[in-house]
Each structure stands twice: as structure tokens, then as C-alpha cells.
Amino acid sequence: MTNHFIDMKNADVIVIMGSNFAENHPVGFQWVMEAVEKNNALLIHVDPRFTRTSAVAHKHVPMRSGSDIAFLGGMINHLLAGGKIDRDYVANYTNAPFIISDKYAFNEGVFSGLDAEKRSYNPESWQYEKGPDGKPKLDPTLKHPRSVFQLLKAHYSRYDIETVVKITGTRKEDVLFVYDAMASTSVPDRSGFFAYAMGWTQHSNGVQHIRTAAMIQLLLGNMGVPGGGINALRGHANVQGATDLAVLFHDLPGYLGLPAQGAHANLKEYLDKGPKAGFWVNRPAFVVSLLKAWYGDAARKENDFCFDYLPKSKGEHSFQQAFNVMAQGKIKGAVCLGQNPMGAGPNAGQMFAGLSKLDWLVSVDFFVNETAEFWKSNPTGGLGHKADPAAIKAEVFVFPAATVVEKSGSFTNSGRWIQWHEQGSKSPGDAKTDAVFTIRLGRELKKLYAGSAEKKDRPILDMTWDYGEKEEEIPARVLKEINGYAVKDVLKDGKAVVKAGEQLPSFIFMRDDGSTAGGCWIYTGVFAKENKAASRKADKPGEGIGSNLGWSFAWPANRRILYNRASADLSGKPRSDRKKVIWWDAGAVNPDGKKGKWAGLDVPDFGATMAPDAKPSDKGLFVGIGGMHPFIMNPEGRGRLFAAALKDGPFPEHYEPVETPVDNVLSKQKSSPVAKIYKSDKNPIGTPDKYPYVLTTYRLTEHHLAGAMTRNLPWLAELMPNLFFEISKELASELGIKPGEMCTISSARGAIKAQACVTDRLKPMTIAGRKVHEIGLPWHWGFKGIAVGDVANTLVASVGDPNVFIQESKALLCDVKKGG
Incomplete structure (x- = not known):
């Protein structure tokens, strides 16, 4: 947000x-x-x-x-x-x-x-x-x-x-x-x-x-x-936190961007190709600090701070592409940590094909889920066939995971607030937290490679991996590393502003000379002298605009509203008293004795002492940014109505989904000319002559994602026990479908069974003079747990957005027939 x-x-x-x-x-x-x-x-x-x-x-x-x-x-x-x-x-x-x-x-x-x-x-x-x-x-x-x-x-x-x-x-x-x-x-x-x-x-x-x-x-x-x-x-x-810490394939923590093979032969090339204006000019300090956090004393200026250790992208390494390559036998093993591809991944047939070609698979979860037992004969799996265990070579290892109440740590919510929670109870049996699993895995890898003289093994041997022996202390130690610390005295004008060993109070103290380390620059400040993620000082009722600056920590720099310089006019006055956030206080005295700073109801998302009439400078933290430029992360300092960085055009344009029942009214180009369509025999694309209805997927309050967490809980399983689909009264009447009747829903990829929920909540629409029916399908079911049902993602195509490669599961074609 x-x-x-x-x-x-x-x-x-x-x-x-x-x-x-x-x-x-x-x-x-x-x-x-x-x-x-x-x-x-x-x-x-x-x-x-x-x-x-x-x-x-x-x-x-x-x-x-x-x-x-x-x-x-x-x-x-x-x-x-x-x-x-x-x-x-x-x-x-x-x-x-x-x-x-x-x-x-x-x-x-x-x-x-x-x-x-x-x-x-x-x-x-x-x-x-x-x-x-x-x-x-x-x-x-x-x-x-x-x-x-x-x-x-x-x-x-x-x-x-x-x-x-x-x-x-x-x-x-x-x-x-x-x-x-x-x-x-x-x-x-x-x-x-x-x-x-x-x-x-x-x-x-x-x-x-x-x-x-x-x-x-x-x-x-x-x-x-x-x-x-x-x-x-x-x-x-914590999707926000996972994204911030670079779970996605194309990034390094803090959205620094993964180096590309061929384009970034060394650290200098990687940094030189970054922005030359805007706040991203500070990226070198963030990158070097990250490398110091990961590789410690091994990361030195003379060896590019171990830049060579970073993986270099060869193109697309997305979730969908990984399973496409997996099905070709090019990936030998996979670790699914809190992930259930057989239920959650688009095109379940493609997920199955990929998993079937693995040599080994690790599943870490609360319950044994569909992915862990993909190899079993499962006639309710919605794949249109029974799995043949004898034909699947993958060896599956299942590790029990601790639930969220059995560990301490942080969530970063949609509003970028990093909020700490304490452990509520101990986990049963051998169940361990994700952090413990990962750290133990790292330790074992270090043992296996100990004594190796091969260059390719140095990234494992040199990585910093000291998070203590007490499991309960691990989360806080990890957050401290993410926050960042001074390796040596951090100097400004020849004076130490942060002493060696101290936590960094802000990312403005990060340096590109190896004197600082930090795992994610945008989180710097969350754990300086104290764990601010654990802070719970709320505003008094009726006070301020709801910023609650004493409650948790929001990245970056505890700012609650991004780009808040835009709430003030060119002179620094609030554009509206009713909607004021920050303003220029010309009389305020700064620690250096100079006057003028931004004040207000939030942390300024701007140079704190940059006057509204300040001219752009070619030096400092805000190169090319003047006092009238609120969008500091862009080189031009302005919000972009026209953006050349996207893969599918500088202006958004309407295209029909890859599967659609109608032509594009706006142009001859039906679907996006650059949409990602994965080539596979498991991924045929449907046409309206065979699949005349639009299908969209959605979620329910009673279940969570692919359902492994909620379909195993008796109360929630009782609230929503069966897979169903919503169908309009008009279409149900046309097809002779009665409420509660079992039906077959099919797409070009496969077919599933679900109960009909005949409802007024969906109605047919007239699109370019043609009546179009749409059905709605929740996707929380699978063949494991108390409440079981077919896998809805069996129907979804392996199709992706060209920028981020997310699947197209909100608009596809299907057919519906009574009986199942």
C-alpha cells in the first residue's frame, strides 16, 4: 500500500x-x-x-x-x-x-x-x-x-x-x-x-x-x-514481507534487482547501470551493505564484496517457468516450504507433470498436503486420471512445521507495518519453525562443503550464518541483521556518527565502502536500539490522522503515507487543511543550527531539510531532485502517467484475456501481444466454441488459500465442507441444473466436479451485443484433509503477465454440465 x-x-x-x-x-x-x-x-x-x-x-x-x-x-x-x-x-x-x-x-x-x-x-x-x-x-x-x-x-x-x-x-x-x-x-x-x-x-x-x-x-x-x-x-x-525480502526470483532484498548474466559481469557494471538521479542513486550503499551482511569478512573491496557469489539471472525463473522446466526433467529437486503447488499452482496438470520428474521433493508444512502426496492414486484430485506411483521416481521427505502461534517473529502487513508477535505455545513433537529448518539446513551444507578448495563452493562456505544456538533467539537475531549494523565506525565529515558494532538507526548511514552491513535497506531502523516492530504506542483517540508512529515500524523510515510531500503545494503549505500531512516549517531550528525543515503528522517522505524552493543538485542523497519533486524514487521526481519500464506498453491498454468469448471491441489486437503463454502439452488454450462460459476464481472467509491449514480444522471444515460453484439462475435454468446438484466443470486443461450454488449473485451480461454467462469458483479444496474436493486450479491455464508472470486465474473459459 x-x-x-x-x-x-x-x-x-x-x-x-x-x-x-x-x-x-x-x-x-x-x-x-x-x-x-x-x-x-x-x-x-x-x-x-x-x-x-x-x-x-x-x-x-x-x-x-x-x-x-x-x-x-x-x-x-x-x-x-x-x-x-x-x-x-x-x-x-x-x-x-x-x-x-x-x-x-x-x-x-x-x-x-x-x-x-x-x-x-x-x-x-x-x-x-x-x-x-x-x-x-x-x-x-x-x-x-x-x-x-x-x-x-x-x-x-x-x-x-x-x-x-x-x-x-x-x-x-x-x-x-x-x-x-x-x-x-x-x-x-x-x-x-x-x-x-x-x-x-x-x-x-x-x-x-x-x-x-x-x-x-x-x-x-x-x-x-x-x-x-x-x-x-x-x-x-506477510506477503508484503516476503516480497520485501526478495522471495520473488527477480529481486534482491529491498527491491535492488537481481544481476543478469551477460549484462552485469562485475559489481561496477551492475551499479553503473542503475539510476543516475532520484533516491536510487544511493543503491550502491544498499547493495554493498547487503553483501557485507551475507558474506561478512569475506566481502572486501578488492573482490567486489563477493558480488560474484550472487546468482545471475538467465531470464525468467518464475514459479510457472520453474514447473515448466521441471516437467522437462531439468530440475532435480525442490523444497516446498509452506507451499502447496498441487493445490495452489495454476494448471494442476502442469504442477503434477513437474513434480513427477523430480528426483526428490521436500515438503515442510503443518499437515501432509496434496503436494506431499501428489504421487498417490487420487481419483478426487481433479486431474482426469489416477496417478501411477510406480511411474513416479520422486522421493518425498515431509517435515512437520510449527504454526504461527508456536514461534515469535514479525509480519509485514499490507500497509508496510512490520509488527512483532511473541511465541504463544511450544510446537508438538518434531515440528520446527521455518527459521530453524532453514538455519539447520545451512549449517549442514556448510559441514558438507567444509574443506573444499573449489571456487564454486565459496558462497556457501563464506556466508555468515551465526544466529545462535537457542531457537527462541533466532528471529530477533535475524531481524537485527536485516536492520543493519556498523562493521566499522561510520563517518560523516570525519566524525563517527555510528560506532562499530552498533545497529544502524537509518539507511542514510549505509555506505558503499564496506563499513556497514544490512540485509534489507528499507527495513533499517526497525531494530536500532530496540525492536520497534514490538512497539505498541498508539495515538490517543481523535489525535492526528491515524499515523500511530509509535505502533510498530513502517518501511521506509517509519513513514505511513508514501510520497507525502505531494500533500503540500510548491511553497510547502498544505494543499488542504483537511488533508494535511506534512508542511515546511521555515522557522524550525535543526541540530546544525540552520533553519527550516519538514514537519507534520507523518515522517516526511522527502529530504527532511530540503526547502520547497531547493534546486536539484548533482550531489547528496537526492541527486536530481528539487524541493518540488515528491516522487523521489523516480529520476525525474514526478509520478509517471507514461511509464516506459513496463513490458507491455507505456500506457495501459485493454486486451481480452487469453481465453475469451468475445473479440476486442477497441482494436484488432484481441489479447495482449506479449502475454506469456507457456508451451506445454499440458497447456492447451480453450476456445468459446467448446468452452462458452467465463469462469473466475475467488476465496472464502472460512478457508485459506489451497486449504491445507483450514480444511484440516473441524470447525472450519464444517462451515464450508464441499467444493461448490456459483451459477446464475438464468444459466442454471438453461442447463437444467438444480441447487446442490453435482456438476462437471471443464476447461481445455481438465475437468472437476463441484456442487451448484444457483444464485442471484451472478447475472448474465451483454457484451458487444452478445449474452455472456460467468460462473464463480472458490479454489480452497484438494484431496487431503477433513473437507476434500477437486482441485480448482486444474482448470486454470499456464498463462502469465509479461512483467511479473502471475497466472491468469480470474478470467478463463469453461463449460458446465450437470452430473459429475
Whole structure:
């Protein structure tokens, strides 16, 4: 999130889209209801299904799954055409005035630079046009035909209200209701936010869903203000923390980016190819500190701080690609630590094919799950066949894991708050925490490689791995390393500002000379003199805007609202007294005796003493950033309405899902030309002549993810015992399906059985003159546990977004037949 849960109470308009907030995040939803009840906020739910979120919303707006960008693109057109934007904010705080290269083009759903055969873009033509000084050209009037602002208007002029209705199936009056509601926040004293979850991300253009909403918030001036922002509702506890600490294949902790083979031969090449302006110019200090944390005394300047030890990316190493390669026999072993691919992974047939080719598999979990017993004959597995144990060579090792209440540690929630929890009880038998399992594994590897003189073994032998012998002390010691510490005295102007051995109080003290170590720069400050993640000092009732700066620690630097410099005008005054966050206090005296600093109700996401009229400098922490540039992580210091860094275009464009029952109303390009489609005999793509209905997947309050945790608990299993699917009364009548009847749902990948829930919560829609039916399917079931059922992900294709490779499980094609 750019903001946080408690801040939601400050909103005037709330649009929940791509999320069933009330059911999937019921505790966080209290702040939405506080906004409604105490701030008179308008709550809108845009979703194909009528859910518990819809039930408490002022307005439920149904739309077809996979048409979100058309809906949001129409909002951009509505705001621009009607002049319903915060023009000062747009002109001063976004890249709207920047002029784009004359080589840029867009035609019939395709941007310039497409290599259709490789299914990829060359973004060279998407860059800013530069002047003789090498700096981007700007037009402050926003009138230049190639300014971002004019290109934006032209691109989304195609998204008129009639076109949006044809694509989404939403009624015209409902579309306009949402557009006008958000338009009301274009004035500084009102704000609104979008809340989203998997309903936006799990598409072949999922990243662009979020981009479109971010662009709307920039146009409205809703970034950096209370009650604004783009608020991601993470899929389960600590997804944010896992992402921060680089569980994803393409990153190093703190979003530093994984080195690439061929492009980064050494540390200098890796660092030199980083940004030359914006706060990311400090990346060398963060990278070297990370290497010192991982490799300790072995990491020295003369050996590139062990940069060679880091794995170098050869391209895509995503979850889906891993199982694709696994099925080809190229991966010998896998460790599933709190992971259940046979239930949770897209295209269960592909998951099965991959696991079947392994030599060995380790499953670490609370219960024996579907992955641990994928090799058994399981006629309820939904794979369309029985597994043959004799044909599967994988040797499976199962380790019992401790539950969350049986260990201490931290969660980083969706709002970036790192919150510590203590151990509640001891784990039974041989069950161990994930940390203990990992640390013991590391120790055993070190023993196995001890005495080796081979260069390839040095990364294991040289890694720092001293987390103590007492298991209960491990989590705190790990967090201290993540926070960072001084290896030597940290100097500033010749004086020691942090002494050797001390914890770092802030990432501004990190250095690129090897004098500091830290596992994740954005977490620096969480464990300086004390564990701030364990702090529980809440604001007094009615005090402030809900920042609660004494409660836990939010990255970075305990900031609760990112980009909060944008809440003030160019002179540093709050743009609205009602929505103020920080402001420039010219009379405040700093420790060095100089006057002027940013003050307010949150930690400034800016240079604390950088005056509003400060000119950009080529030195210091904020190279190229002036006092009027709120978006400090971008080299231009502005929010991007046009972004050349994405793989599928600088502007979000509506494309149909890879599987769709209709043509693209907007262009000849039906689906994204660069969507990732994995080639496999387990991954045929369905067509509407055989699979005429749209299917979307979702979650329930009563179960969690693939269900291993909840389907083994008697109370929860009793609440939701059986796999079911939602079907409209109209479609059920057409197919002769009665409530509770067992049916077969099939896709091009396979078939499953589920009970019919005939309901008014889903209704057919008219898409481009054609009636389209959609069914809804929860995906929590599997063949292990108390409550069992077929694996819903059997139906999902191996298709991915080209930026992050997440699967497209929110819009696919299926057929439904009575009987199972």
C-alpha cells in the first residue's frame, strides 16, 4: 500500500475493485466502515459477483471479469474530457509536461517496437525526447502534441462511455456513477482510494490494471494524501514481507534487482547501470551493505564484496517457468516450504507433470498436503486420471512445521507495518519453525562443503550464518541483521556518527565502502536500539490522522503515507487543511543550527531539510531532485502517467484475456501481444466454441488459500465442507441444473466436479451485443484433509503477465454440465 489500513478512515470515496475486502480481509475492513460511518464516505464495490462487500457498499457495480482496464480507461477519458482533474498537481507533480520521442506510435492495440515473433517490445521509442543538455524536454503548458498529457488524452479518447459499456457489460448509469464519485475527489480537500487484490493481479495484464488506477490517482491528486493512494490487499499474512525480502526470483532484498548474466559481469557494471538521479542513486550503499551482511569478512573491496557469489539471472525463473522446466526433467529437486503447488499452482496438470520428474521433493508444512502426496492414486484430485506411483521416481521427505502461534517473529502487513508477535505455545513433537529448518539446513551444507578448495563452493562456505544456538533467539537475531549494523565506525565529515558494532538507526548511514552491513535497506531502523516492530504506542483517540508512529515500524523510515510531500503545494503549505500531512516549517531550528525543515503528522517522505524552493543538485542523497519533486524514487521526481519500464506498453491498454468469448471491441489486437503463454502439452488454450462460459476464481472467509491449514480444522471444515460453484439462475435454468446438484466443470486443461450454488449473485451480461454467462469458483479444496474436493486450479491455464508472470486465474473459459 502507498497508505495503510487505519488511514482508510480518512477517505471520502472508496472504490473496492478486484477485491472482496469484507470477506477476505475482515479485520482491516473495520477502517472502511469507520470511513463510511464517521466520515460519511461513499463506498462502491465494482465486482462481477455480489458479495458481502457488495452488501455493505452504497453501490454494487457488476462488470465482466477481465474488463477492468476498459472500465478504468473510461474513467481516465471521463476525467480528462470533463476537466475533472487536479491540474496543478498534474502539471507540477507528474510527468504530464514531458515530451515523448517522435518515434513513439500506437495503432490497433499495438505500441511501437513490437517483435511479434518473440512476443516482446523494444521500448526505445517510448523514451523522453531530450534537449542539447541531455535532459528531457518539457512543455509546462501541456499543449505540445507529444507531451505525455496530450498523448494520454488521445490514447483514452477511444474509451468513450458506449465502448466501455460494450466491453464491461456494466450499465451506463452505473459506470457514470463511479466516474463522477471519483471525480469529486479532484479537489484538494477531498480524497479517495482504490483497494484491490488478486482480482486485479491475476490477469495476463495484471500489472497494467494497477498502473491504470495509479494514473487515475495522479490525475486526481490522490497520491501522498490521507485517505488516498493505491492500496493492495495482500493475498495472505506477510506477503508484503516476503516480497520485501526478495522471495520473488527477480529481486534482491529491498527491491535492488537481481544481476543478469551477460549484462552485469562485475559489481561496477551492475551499479553503473542503475539510476543516475532520484533516491536510487544511493543503491550502491544498499547493495554493498547487503553483501557485507551475507558474506561478512569475506566481502572486501578488492573482490567486489563477493558480488560474484550472487546468482545471475538467465531470464525468467518464475514459479510457472520453474514447473515448466521441471516437467522437462531439468530440475532435480525442490523444497516446498509452506507451499502447496498441487493445490495452489495454476494448471494442476502442469504442477503434477513437474513434480513427477523430480528426483526428490521436500515438503515442510503443518499437515501432509496434496503436494506431499501428489504421487498417490487420487481419483478426487481433479486431474482426469489416477496417478501411477510406480511411474513416479520422486522421493518425498515431509517435515512437520510449527504454526504461527508456536514461534515469535514479525509480519509485514499490507500497509508496510512490520509488527512483532511473541511465541504463544511450544510446537508438538518434531515440528520446527521455518527459521530453524532453514538455519539447520545451512549449517549442514556448510559441514558438507567444509574443506573444499573449489571456487564454486565459496558462497556457501563464506556466508555468515551465526544466529545462535537457542531457537527462541533466532528471529530477533535475524531481524537485527536485516536492520543493519556498523562493521566499522561510520563517518560523516570525519566524525563517527555510528560506532562499530552498533545497529544502524537509518539507511542514510549505509555506505558503499564496506563499513556497514544490512540485509534489507528499507527495513533499517526497525531494530536500532530496540525492536520497534514490538512497539505498541498508539495515538490517543481523535489525535492526528491515524499515523500511530509509535505502533510498530513502517518501511521506509517509519513513514505511513508514501510520497507525502505531494500533500503540500510548491511553497510547502498544505494543499488542504483537511488533508494535511506534512508542511515546511521555515522557522524550525535543526541540530546544525540552520533553519527550516519538514514537519507534520507523518515522517516526511522527502529530504527532511530540503526547502520547497531547493534546486536539484548533482550531489547528496537526492541527486536530481528539487524541493518540488515528491516522487523521489523516480529520476525525474514526478509520478509517471507514461511509464516506459513496463513490458507491455507505456500506457495501459485493454486486451481480452487469453481465453475469451468475445473479440476486442477497441482494436484488432484481441489479447495482449506479449502475454506469456507457456508451451506445454499440458497447456492447451480453450476456445468459446467448446468452452462458452467465463469462469473466475475467488476465496472464502472460512478457508485459506489451497486449504491445507483450514480444511484440516473441524470447525472450519464444517462451515464450508464441499467444493461448490456459483451459477446464475438464468444459466442454471438453461442447463437444467438444480441447487446442490453435482456438476462437471471443464476447461481445455481438465475437468472437476463441484456442487451448484444457483444464485442471484451472478447475472448474465451483454457484451458487444452478445449474452455472456460467468460462473464463480472458490479454489480452497484438494484431496487431503477433513473437507476434500477437486482441485480448482486444474482448470486454470499456464498463462502469465509479461512483467511479473502471475497466472491468469480470474478470467478463463469453461463449460458446465450437470452430473459429475
